Amino acid sequence: MGLIVQKFGGTSVGTPERIRAVARRIVETRRRGNGVVVVVSAMGKTTDQLIALSREVTDSPPEREYDMLLATGEQVSSALTAMAVHALGEPVVSLTGAQVGILTDGVHTKAKIMNVNRERMDKELEDGNILIVCGFQGINDTGDITTLGRGGSDTTAVALAAALQADVCEIYTDVDGVYTTDPRIVPEARKLPLISYDEMLELAQLGAKVLQPRSVEYGKLHDVVIHVRSSFNDEPGTIVKEVSDMERDFVVTGVASDKKVSKLAILDVPDRPGIAHRLFSALAEAHVGLDMIVQSVPAEERNHVMFTVAEDEVGKAITVLERVKKELGAGGITCEAKVAKVSIVGAGIAHNASIAARMFGALAEKGINIKIISTSEIKISCLIDRDQADQAIKAIHDAFELGGGNS
Amino acid sequence: MGLIVQKFGGTSVGTPERIRAVARRIVETRRRGNGVVVVVSAMGKTTDQLIALSREVTDSPPEREYDMLLATGEQVSSALTAMAVHALGEPVVSLTGAQVGILTDGVHTKAKIMNVNRERMDKELEDGNILIVCGFQGINDTGDITTLGRGGSDTTAVALAAALQADVCEIYTDVDGVYTTDPRIVPEARKLPLISYDEMLELAQLGAKVLQPRSVEYGKLHDVVIHVRSSFNDEPGTIVKEVSDMERDFVVTGVASDKKVSKLAILDVPDRPGIAHRLFSALAEAHVGLDMIVQSVPAEERNHVMFTVAEDEVGKAITVLERVKKELGAGGITCEAKVAKVSIVGAGIAHNASIAARMFGALAEKGINIKIISTSEIKISCLIDRDQADQAIKAIHDAFELGGGNS
Numbered sequence: 001m002g003l004i005v006q007k008f009g010g011t012s013v014g015t016p017e018r019i020r021a022v023a024r025r026i027v028e029t030r031r032r033g034n035g036v037v038v039v040v041s042a043m044g045k046t047t048d049q050l051i052a053l054s055r056e057v058t059d060s061p062p063e064r065e066y067d068m069l070l071a072t073g074e075q076v077s078s079a080l081t082a083m084a085v086h087a088l089g090e091p092v093v094s095l096t097g098a099q100v101g102i103l104t105d106g107v108h109t110k111a112k113i114m115n116v117n118r119e120r121m122d123k124e125l126e127d128g129n130i131l132i133v134c135g136f137q138g139i140n141d142t143g144d145i146t147t148l149g150r151g152g153s154d155t156t157a158v159a160l161a162a163a164l165q166a167d168v169c170e171i172y173t174d175v176d177g178v179y180t181t182d183p184r185i186v187p188e189a190r191k192l193p194l195i196s197y198d199e200m201l202e203l204a205q206l207g208a209k210v211l212q213p214r215s216v217e218y219g220k221l222h223d224v225v226i227h228v229r230s231s232f233n234d235e236p237g238t239i240v241k242e243v244s245d246m247e248r249d250f251v252v253t254g255v256a257s258d259k260k261v262s263k264l265a266i267l268d269v270p271d272r273p274g275i276a277h278r279l280f281s282a283l284a285e286a287h288v289g290l291d292m293i294v295q296s297v298p299a300e301e302r303n304h305v306m307f308t309v310a311e312d313e314v315g316k317a318i319t320v321l322e323r324v325k326k327e328l329g330a331g332g333i334t335c336e337a338k339v340a341k342v343s344i345v346g347a348g349i350a351h352n353a354s355i356a357a358r359m360f361g362a363l364a365e366k367g368i369n370i371k372i373i374s375t376s377e378i379k380i381s382c383l384i385d386r387d388q389a390d391q392a393i394k395a396i397h398d399a400f401e402l403g404g405g406n407s
Numbered sequence: 408m409g410l411i412v413q414k415f416g417g418t419s420v421g422t423p424e425r426i427r428a429v430a431r432r433i434v435e436t437r438r439r440g441n442g443v444v445v446v447v448s449a450m451g452k453t454t455d456q457l458i459a460l461s462r463e464v465t466d467s468p469p470e471r472e473y474d475m476l477l478a479t480g481e482q483v484s485s486a487l488t489a490m491a492v493h494a495l496g497e498p499v500v501s502l503t504g505a506q507v508g509i510l511t512d513g514v515h516t517k518a519k520i521m522n523v524n525r526e527r528m529d530k531e532l533e534d535g536n537i538l539i540v541c542g543f544q545g546i547n548d549t550g551d552i553t554t555l556g557r558g559g560s561d562t563t564a565v566a567l568a569a570a571l572q573a574d575v576c577e578i579y580t581d582v583d584g585v586y587t588t589d590p591r592i593v594p595e596a597r598k599l600p601l602i603s604y605d606e607m608l609e610l611a612q613l614g615a616k617v618l619q620p621r622s623v624e625y626g627k628l629h630d631v632v633i634h635v636r637s638s639f640n641d642e643p644g645t646i647v648k649e650v651s652d653m654e655r656d657f658v659v660t661g662v663a664s665d666k667k668v669s670k671l672a673i674l675d676v677p678d679r680p681g682i683a684h685r686l687f688s689a690l691a692e693a694h695v696g697l698d699m700i701v702q703s704v705p706a707e708e709r710n711h712v713m714f715t716v717a718e719d720e721v722g723k724a725i726t727v728l729e730r731v732k733k734e735l736g737a738g739g740i741t742c743e744a745k746v747a748k749v750s751i752v753g754a755g756i757a758h759n760a761s762i763a764a765r766m767f768g769a770l771a772e773k774g775i776n777i778k779i780i781s782t783s784e785i786k787i788s789c790l791i792d793r794d795q796a797d798q799a800i801k802a803i804h805d806a807f808e809l810g811g812g813n814s
Contacts, residue, residue: 016460016463016464017463019464020464050483053423053483053487054486054487054490056423057423057426057427057487057490057491057494058490058491058493058494059494060494061490062489062490062493064500065486065489065490065493066486066490068482068485068489068501068503069482069483069486069487069490071482072479072482072483072486075475075476075478075479075482076457076460076479078475079461079472079473079475079476079479080460080461080464080472080476082472082475083461083464083465083469083472083473083476084464086465086468086469086472087464087465087466087467093471093472094472094475096475096552098505099550099551120550143506144506145503
């Protein structure tokens with residue numbers, strides 16, 4: 001008998017009717033002879049509604065109480081899902097994060113899972129029960145409720161799969177897998193049957209919002225096979241696991257874009273040690289998240305330093321730059337608010353110069369100017385004008401012949 | 408420094424605005440130098456909404472999951488109340504029934520509190536925190552969530568007051584105390600400054616829905632002084648405690664009515680041993696709750712047996728009677744669906760024949776016929792036509808001169 005962890009997101013359990021559909025899928029999995037542990041998110045917009053309610057009480061709720069409040073969303077959906085499974089005649093119990101023994105660190109609203117206690121789960125599985133576990137939540141070492149941050153139910157599911165050494169962790173979502181690129185932009189995009197943790201991680205962080213990045217890291221660390229699939233049909237989706245080169249069809253796995261990026265530059269700073277440290281320390285203190293960073297070749301002992309930030313942090317970043325400009329002896333500040341980052345992801349990209357050449361060539365052919373390039377072991381990213389982003393993605397997707405029927 | 412337990416019902420915490428008002432009252436109590444432990448019910452109609460949601464999933468939810476679902480209502484209101492107290496600058500933590508250590512028996516949906524663990528509460532109070540505790544809920548010995556039944560938050564409050572040996576348990580509600588009778592029926596009804604547990608218990612069970620009866624029993628058992636008062640003003644309400652005769656103004660404390668009563672009779676049953684046992688066993692097996700029971704004087708070795716049931720159980724009761732009629736050799740069944748029970752409550756009533764005489768006289772004077780009489784140590788109840796109930800209450804209230812200004 002296998003053991004399968006299934007996670008259903010807020011859309012999948014958004015109404016009583018959908019909860020009954022989810023229950024049918026759970027019961028089918030069980031009747032195929034598997035042990036089943038299910039993780040559910042809060043129903044639909046519940047979390048947003050609870051946040052709105054708290055705002056009516058106070059503008060600055062303590063984070064401990066915020067977690068206490070938000071955790072009720074998953075408790076409601078897990079109880080209702082258990083009721084629906086029970087109505088189909090299978091033995092079932094719902095369990096909160098506390099009851100299941102999900103121990104986190106003490107950081108409220110974005111806690112990290114430290115340990116999962118198997119004891120209660122093992123007992124319930126031995127008793128023949130299906131388990132419906134509240135996603136997104138755990139307890140810290142004083143017994144207070146903590147939450148794992150947006151999308152945290154993915155991490156709950158992967159953590160339970162790791163603790164129970166489940167055969168697979170199925171993530172049911174409203175898309176039917178991971179695609180070579182966004183199918184809304186490139187209709188020829190192909191569903192990937194297989195992707196490695198590292199590639200998934202790059203794609204997740206580059207804007208493919210299928211899995212919470214931390215859940216992928218957790219899966220990689222504990223070798224959990226993750227199956228991303230649709231809650232609306234029975235088609236196989238995308239398997240995320242450690243992939244050997246022999247299993248690969250393509251060097252380039254996917255093309256991703258992030259359109260909510262802005263480019264900032266501080267101009268004519270003196271070319272001497274400590275300047276970059278001072279600049280980026282000041283930005284870090286203001287909690288500005290940085291992405292691509294480029295320092296131009298010095299001319300006359302002066303540099304330009306460019307970097308990208310999330311679009312909604314531009315204001316904060318400019319405030320910092322204005323403050324340190326004088327101290328650094330810089331010549332000026334420039335901002336291009338509306339740029340986009342397009343990236344290709346794939347194992348071995350860094351070792352294959354022809355890949356980069358082909359990407360740049362595809363962009364050049366369409367007359368798209370590259371503002372910044374940044375690379376990692378498995379990724380090449382280019383910063384371009386935002387209104388050329390979709391055109392760029394199409395051109396790159398074509399250049400690597402990623403299209404085709406879903407396999 | 409005193410220690411005060413305060414309980415706020417669903418109406419008192421029904422909106423974010425009211426929650427802020429409740430927080431101001433909590434903070435005032437604190438700033439007068441008291442330790443404060445607060446118990447809250449679910450906001451307004453939350454519990455009903457959760458029940459409706461479960462009905463959309465299944466007609467027969469398992470009671471364990473029902474409790475898991477309903478317990479979220481108090482978790483939401485306790486977190487929001489803690490946020491509101493925090494916003495006023497006082498240190499505060501919300502706690503679930505599990506966190507506070509309220510151990511119950513294993514009976515889901517109507518659990519009884521077995522024990523309250525002081526450890527976490529003592530620690531939080533020592534740290535200077537105000538405690539906002541979820542009413543209505545506890546955990547059983549396997550760590551599953553249990554609920555205490557409708558009105559269970561009153562019992563939570565009294566149980567915490569008992570465990571902490573609090574100076575007083577204040578129950579804030581939408582009425583400002585316990586009255587000699589329902590002021591909507593008798594405008595001259597007087598607020599009682601003081602009432603004994605036993606009297607309160609009789610009044611509570613007779614339809615004065617101010618306190619859950621079990622909370623009064625718990626209070627009596629552990630000698631908890633309960634103060635029933637309004638959440639909308641600062642007037643003193645009614646103190647419920649052990650009352651010595653010296654403290655009493657009146658023999659008759661109050662007049663109560665229950666209009667949702669029906670009278671059933673099974674006629675001409677043989678006058679031999681075992682008949683009543685068979686009849687009432689059959690009703691008990693069908694979970695029909697009985698109240699007044701009268702067996703008429705036998706004539707020609709045959710009896711009439713009359714009893715009252717809650718109006719909404721009449722159908723169930725008649726089904727049982729039809730079934731056992733033949734077996735018992737009874738002559739027939741009669742039902743008066745629309746009757747009412749009016750009662751006077753007061754210590755020492757049973758020892759004072761003039762009290763009963765005065766009550767019956769007041770009814771006779773208005774031409775009200777008495778169908779059944781039943782008495783206890785501190786209560787006399789009469790069953791009458793329902794459409795004469797209000798008139799009867801006024802007449803009895805006048806006869807015992809219970810009216811007067813609120814004291």
